[in-house]
Amino acid sequence: MRWPAHPRWLAAVRWRRRCRTAATALLALTLTAALASCAGGDDRDxxxxxxxxxxxxxxxxxxxxxxxxxxxxxxxxxxxxxxxxxxxxxxxxxxxxxxxxxxxxxxxxxxxxxxxxxxxxxxxxxxxxxxxxxxxxxxxxxxxxxxxxxxxxxxxxxxxxxxxWQRMFYNADLFREAGLDPDEPPRTWREWKRAAERIDKLPAHSGISLIGCRDEASSVLTDSFLYSAGGHLTRDGRADFDTPANRRAYGFFQRLAEHTPNGVAGACAEDTMAHFTAGETGMLLDGGWQSGSIGEQVSFDWRVTTPPSPTGRDFTGAMxxxxxxxxxxxxxxxxxxxxxxxxxxxxxxxxxxxxxxxxxxxxxxxxxxxxxxxxxxxxxxxxxxxxRPVSPVYVRISRAQQGALQSILSGEDIGGALAEAERSMQQAIDRP
Structure with missing residues (x-):
């Protein structure tokens, strides 16, 4: 999920096909464009x-x-x-x-x-x-x-x-220490925020680990917030990112991020996992496949559950x-x-x-x-x-989404960040 891509290299591949009979090859690959080789024919039968x-x-x-x-x-x-x-x-x-x-x-x-x-x-x-x-x-x-x-x-x-994406892992020992019932994990966003606040008050601990770095993982993570709030990134092939549902989702993410370890805007998946397995944070969002790894690394009582969702809605993950x-x-x-x-x-x-x-x-x-x-x-x-958005320019859409998250975590206006990202997404769709 982490490699750069651009549809121009795909156009270059089509050009190579039209010159397949040439005897020599020329290949130049960059992040934004590529010229493809005029290679010899494929003799497979x-x-x-x-x-x-x-x-x-x-x-x-x-x-x-x-x-x-x-x-x-x-x-x-x-x-x-x-x-x-x-x-x-x-x-x-x-x-x-x-x-x-x-x-x-x-x-x-x-x-x-x-x-x-x-x-x-x-x-x-x-x-x-x-x-x-x-x-x-x-x-x-x-x-x-x-x-x-x-x-x-x-x-x-x-x-x-x-x-x-994703599951919520939580430290049952820290839940007890914070006066929370580990058998009744938070189910709504309001309960989630309160649980993070309670754990955050424990000495040398933070409420939750969140991925916030400029990486595909932060796009997938925030997708689940958007989808759970009834939002999306595109609709009918058009960018549709600056919506009330998305503003609500990013607003909550911003508030929840107040209870993460310092530097959330630079925290990638390996950082959030390290914080959680070290017993420093009470909750972690990550893929369910991490269960085995967590079980091997920790000695405290840990649990896993479906992440909370807005009141009246069900959690919806990103595939x-x-x-x-x-x-x-x-x-x-x-x-x-x-x-x-x-x-x-x-x-x-x-x-x-x-x-x-x-x-x-x-x-x-x-x-x-x-x-x-x-x-x-x-x-x-x-x-x-x-x-995630089914689009030939998905990578550019994701980059715009990551940029919006960086702006929001730095304290910028949510509406302005989403509007700017929507413009970038639409430009990518219009001029692939």
């Missing part, structure tokens, strides 16, 4: 299927990848799968270079926020007809995960894994995760789709190839019940979460 996935974090997932490949090759004896695993931190950059050089994969994992960008540049195939013929159904996946693949009314990928897409230059798109379908529509493969929640609902429900605290809460979050 379809007997090799090239698949790119994010590198497995644990041996069990690596074994799951191997089993998936073996199963596909068993079903297609004349096909060899060439699986490439790329570390998360390097994945996007390597993928961009591969596509520009004419060596892009046939099947690729895409962060949800990249899918519309690749679709708009025609680098991935629309899959509507194939999903219909194969009986792949929207209702079999968590709603926001499926929606993240929809661009201009068409589907451009299949959901692979998901995560709903993250990866999709599997078919490259538009894949020699055999039918075969590539078959691999993506096997990886995303099979319960055993979904469970074996993910250490986060599988996007297939049946597999995801089983995974959550086996690996997450308070599974029913997590499943509800996954059913009600909303995707």
């Amino acid at each position: 379809g007997s090799t299927l090239r698949v790119w996935l994010v590198e497995a974090n644990i041996p069990q997932v690596a074994e799951g990848y191997d089993a998936l490949v073996a199963d596909f090759e068993r079903r297609h004896p004349d096909v060899d799968v060439e699986l490439t695993q790329v570390p998360y931190q390097q994945y996007r950059d390597k993928l961009v270079l591969a596509v520009q050089g004419g060596a892009g994969p046939d099947v690729m994992a895409l962060d949800q926020i990249w899918s519309p960008e690749f679709a708009a540049a025609k680098l991935i195939e629309p899959l509507d007809r194939r999903t219909q013929r194969a009986g792949v159904r929207e209702k079999d996946y968590f709603p926001a995960a499926w929606a993240s693949n929809r661009w201009q009314g068409r589907i451009y990928g299949l959901p692979f894994n998901v995560g709903a 993250g995760g990866y999709n599997l897409a078919v490259g538009s230059e894949a020699p055999d798109k039918r075969l590539a789709f078959s691999f993506a379908r096997l990886a995303t529509a099979s319960v055993p493969h979904q469970l074996a190839t993910n250490d986060s929640v599988p996007a297939l609902r049946k597999a995801g429900e089983r995974f959550v019940r086996e690996h997450r605290e308070r599974p029913e809460q997590v499943l509800r979050l996954l059913e009600t979460a909303e995707p």
